[in-house]
Amino acid sequence: EPEVTQTPSHQVTQMGQEVILRCVPISNHLYFYWYRQILGQKVEFLVSFYNNEISEKSEIFDDQFSVERPDGSNFTLKIRSTKLEDSAMYFCARAGGPNQPQHFGDGTRLSIL
Amino acid sequence: AQSVTQPDIHITVSEGASLELRCNYSYGATPYLFWYVQSPGQGLQLLLKYFSGDTLVQGIKGFEAEFKRSQSSFNLRKPSVHWSDAAEYFCAVQGSARQLTFGSGTQLTVLP
Numbered sequence: 001e002p003e004v005t006q007t008p009s010h011q012v013t014q015m016g017q018e019v020i021l022r023c024v025p026i027s028n029h030l031y032f033y034w035y036r037q038i039l040g041q042k043v044e045f046l047v048s049f050y051n052n053e054i055s056e057k058s059e060i061f062d063d064q065f066s067v068e069r070p071d072g073s074n075f076t077l078k079i080r081s082t083k084l085e086d087s088a089m090y091f092c093a094r095a096g097g098p099n100q101p102q103h104f105g106d107g108t109r110l111s112i113l
Numbered sequence: 114a115q116s117v118t119q120p121d122i123h124i125t126v127s128e129g130a131s132l133e134l135r136c137n138y139s140y141g142a143t144p145y146l147f148w149y150v151q152s153p154g155q156g157l158q159l160l161l162k163y164f165s166g167d168t169l170v171q172g173i174k175g176f177e178a179e180f181k182r183s184q185s186s187f188n189l190r191k192p193s194v195h196w197s198d199a200a201e202y203f204c205a206v207q208g209s210a211r212q213l214t215f216g217s218g219t220q221l222t223v224l225p
Contacts, residue, residue, distance in 0.1 A: 004156075006156075031211070033212065033213075035213070041217075042215050042216070042217050042218070043157070043203065043205075043213075043215040044215075045212040045213060045214065048210065048211055048212055055210070055211075056210040056211070056212055058212070091156060091157065093157075093213075095211075098211055099145065099164070099207070099211070101147065101159050101162050102159075102213060103159060104149070104156040104157040104158070104159075105156050106154075106155055106156040107155075107156050
């Protein structure tokens with residue numbers, strides 16, 4: 001059983017639409033991360049989030065992306081206007097501390113049409 | 114910036130044979146290193162980690178890995194592979210900003 005629950009497991013969206021991917025950690029951890037894996041490519045870091053703030057983001061994480069933890073539990077990744085190249089598996093991870101191992105959810109497969 | 118190289122894209126072994134998956138990293142300071150496994154349609158499961166101390170680390174499912182600073186390597190090993198070990202294996206290094214940098218992965222096929 002994953003230590004992080006991600007919803008939905010699969011999201012199909014028209015290009016240009018907004019999507020919100022959700023992550024619910026089972027335990028009360030403070031460090032959260034989003035990664036993506038385009039089919040056949042490496043897992044890539046997107047953003048890290050601590051204490052309700054972005055602590056680090058990659059070049060991929062441009063203005064189309066945002067993260068928040070609106071209710072102190074769910075951790076969301078929003079893509080404002082999706083592009084075809086956003087099609088990928090998106091993984092949420094959580095950690096108990098800054099140098100603790102990251103534990104991943106099963107991912108959300110995002111398909112942009 | 115850190116990087117990870119997994120030289121073997123695909124490895125095939127027979128069930129019961131030993132396994133070694135290679136990983137080389139590039140990082141300026143003492144690295145935090147990890148191996149994850151991904152089964153089809155699943156997320157990334159942590160197999161083992163190296164932070165400091167003993168350079169031979171034990172993980173779940175009978176896996177172990179050895180950190181060799183002189184070779185910038187962190188190879189994953191298992192003495193006897195089971196059919197259920199067939200999956201994709203990723204080596205990763207944690208940078209100063211705590212993000213993980215992954216290798217391209219090694220796909221393991223296990224023959225009966």
